[in-house]
Amino acid sequence: MKKIFGFIIARLGACLWEKGGFWNESNRYEDLTVFGKLGYNLFIKGLHIAGVEPEDLEVMFADL
Secondary structure, three states, rough: HHHHHHHHHHHHHHHHHHHHHHHOOOOOOOHOOOOHHHHHHHHHHHHHHOOOOHHHHHHHOOOO
16 A cells, blocks of 8 residues: 555656656756656655665666
C-alpha cells in the first residue's frame, strides 16, 4: 500500500514538474518555476516513499 501511494505522489509531482519547466533547454533546477520545483520535490519524495531511488530510474531507462 505504501508503494502505491508513493507512486501516486511521484506521478502528481512529475505532472507538476513537466508543467513547471521540465522541458526548458537549460535543465537547471534554478530555472524551474515554483510549480516545477514543487513537482520535482514531490516526485523525489514519492519515489522515496515507494522505495525507489532516483539512481535506480537512470539504470532502468538507460536502454531507452
